[in-house]
Amino acid sequence: MTINYRSFGFQVLVGMVAGLALGVAARAIGPAGGGDLNWLAVTLKTLGSVFVTLLKAVVPPLVFTAIVASIANLRALDNAARLAGQTLLWFAITALIAVSIGIAIGLVFQPGVGIGPAATPPTRPDSVGGWLDFLTGLVPGNSLALTGSSKLTADGGVSTSLSFNVLQLLVISIAVGLATLKVGEKAEPFLAFVRSFLAVVRAILGWIIRLTPIGSAALIGTAVATYGWEALARLGTFTATIYLGLALVLLVVYPLLLLAHGLSPRAFFAKAWPAIQLGFVSRSSVGTMPVTETVTERLGVEKGYAAFAIPLASTTKMDGCASIYPALSAIFVAGFYGIHLAPIDYLLIVFVSVVGSAATAGLTGAVVMLTLTLSTLGLPLEGAGLLLAIDPILDMGRTAVNVAGQVLVATLVAKREGILDEGAYNGAAGELAAA
Numbered sequence: 430m431t432i433n434y435r436s437f438g439f440q441v442l443v444g445m446v447a448g449l450a451l452g453v454a455a456r457a458i459g460p461a462g463g464g465d466l467n468w469l470a471v472t473l474k475t476l477g478s479v480f481v482t483l484l485k486a487v488v489p490p491l492v493f494t495a496i497v498a499s500i501a502n503l504r505a506l507d508n509a510a511r512l513a514g515q516t517l518l519w520f521a522i523t524a525l526i527a528v529s530i531g532i533a534i535g536l537v538f539q540p541g542v543g544i545g546p547a548a549t550p551p552t553r554p555d556s557v558g559g560w561l562d563f564l565t566g567l568v569p570g571n572s573l574a575l576t577g578s579s580k581l582t583a584d585g586g587v588s589t590s591l592s593f594n595v596l597q598l599l600v601i602s603i604a605v606g607l608a609t610l611k612v613g614e615k616a617e618p619f620l621a622f623v624r625s626f627l628a629v630v631r632a633i634l635g636w637i638i639r640l641t642p643i644g645s646a647a648l649i650g651t652a653v654a655t656y657g658w659e660a661l662a663r664l665g666t667f668t669a670t671i672y673l674g675l676a677l678v679l680l681v682v683y684p685l686l687l688l689a690h691g692l693s694p695r696a697f698f699a700k701a702w703p704a705i706q707l708g709f710v711s712r713s714s715v716g717t718m719p720v721t722e723t724v725t726e727r728l729g730v731e732k733g734y735a736a737f738a739i740p741l742a743s744t745t746k747m748d749g750c751a752s753i754y755p756a757l758s759a760i761f762v763a764g765f766y767g768i769h770l771a772p773i774d775y776l777l778i779v780f781v782s783v784v785g786s787a788a789t790a791g792l793t794g795a796v797v798m799l800t801l802t803l804s805t806l807g808l809p810l811e812g813a814g815l816l817l818a819i820d821p822i823l824d825m826g827r828t829a830v831n832v833a834g835q836v837l838v839a840t841l842v843a844k845r846e847g848i849l850d851e852g853a854y855n856g857a858a859g860e861l862a863a864a
Contacts, residue, residue: 440642441641441642441645441703441706444642444643444645444710445646448473448646448648448649448653449650449653451469451646451650452651455467455470455473456653469654470654473647473650474655475647476643477644477647477648477651480637480641481712481713484637484716487630487634487637488715488716488718490626491740492602492715492718493605495627495718495722495736495739496737496740496741497602497606497609497623498606498627498736499606499737500607500609502736502737504610513737515845515846516742516839516842521783523686523834524746524748524751525779525783526678527678527752527753527830527834528753528755528756528778530674530753531757531782532756532760532779534674534677535670535756535757535759538666538670539760539764541760541761541762541763541764541766542765569600569601570597599740602740631719638707641706644710648711648712652825664816668822671757671826671827675829675830678748678749678753679833683833683837686841687837687841693854693855696728696854696855697728697837697854700728700854701832701833701837704720704724704832704833708828708829708832709826710825712825712828713828714747714832715744717832718739718740721835722736724836725738725739727853728840728849729840729849729851730849730850731843731848731849734839734842734843735839735843738835738839742835742838746831746834747834748830748834749827749830750831751798753827754823755798755799758803758812758813759803761812761816762812762813765812766812770806778806781802799816
């Protein structure tokens with residue numbers, strides 16, 4: 430087997446290894462004067478932050494234009510309503526399988542038992558999710574889906590920031606897309622603009638994606654330099670159970686589903702791997718969305734359907750963040766505080782995971798989904814604070830599984846509906862940079 434040293438995947442792998450080495454070196458150097466980060470840690474953190482910020486910068490126009498254009502394109506498909514229904518159904522099926530695995534692993538290993546409240550002082554998380562928050566969060570506060578937040582700074586001042594609410598942006602985009610279908614021919618000039626804008630955004634994103642090897646080195650290095658191995662050691666069993674569950678879903682469940690549909694798992698992962706890698710290092714399903722859509726199309730999924738399924742999946746389909754992680758975390762928190770979970774509690778975990786996954790909105794971290802699960806079960810929300818120290822390390826694996834699941838569902842539905850080009854599916858993987 431020969432290695433293509435110029436391939437995107439190899440470059441990302443080199444970046445990850447380099448980041449690991451740089452993170453170890455930064456931690457060995459130790460803090461600078463006054464306890465601040467040393468120069469290497471600051472450099473890694475800055476580069477990683479810039480890379481993620483660049484990815485997030487293209488997310489709002491990408492989500493809006495991709496969803497509006499994809500809904501408009503669905504009218505060219507004879508079975509558009511059935512495709513949408515099948516997509517949502519398989520979102521639920523795979524989420525149900527993932528959360529069941531998470532619960533089973535939690536029951537076997539009992540990761541929270543024996544740590545004891547004195548081992549790690551719990552703190553209440555800053556952001557808390559509840560069903561009312563989730564439902565009201567669906568309603569856009571303005572036409573741009575902008576939300577503002579303020580917090581006190583170290584010098585006593587107030588810092589205000591604006592950000593896009595991706596879930597609200599999704600609702601706005603779907604509404605605009607449906608409105609274009611209603612308007613008909615009069616909406617064609619608007620749709621032409623949207624499609625052109627989408628092409629421009631994709632070109633810009635292609636430039637950003639070329640920076641992935643550098644971004645991966647910086648992000649991995651920052652995680653190691655900031656958290657080290659001590660944080661993992663304190664919650665080692667929990668970390669191991671999370672990655673065991675993720676591995677079972679990614680390497681066992683997904684291949685079995687592909688085989689059940691007559692598809693080769695090897696061909697699937699050969700093409701999906703660039704998106705999975707980028708999800709791992711960026712920790713953002715939405716930021717990875719353009720690459721996810723590209724690899725989905727290369728797997729032979731009909732372009733119009735891929736343009737609909739992937740933007741939707743990137744904001745709502747979270748087998749890692751919304752299924753495995755909250756299930757195991759809830760069991761961990763219950764064990765930590767010595768609280769017995771009844772059978773109805775496990776059913777509630779399943780319900781929250783399958784129905785409430787959109788609360789994660791494709792962004793880094795899964796605190797909202799975790800607190801939504803804890804509050805539904807009546808578990809102490811302070812338990813979430815126990816897990817925040819190692820969340821970035823866990824989030825890498827969670828997001829990789831999220832992305833793989835998003836590609837998987839689109840591929841399975843396309844196969845079932847007869848719009849999968851199996852010649853393209855089994856063909857050569859090609860190079861991501863050519864997208």
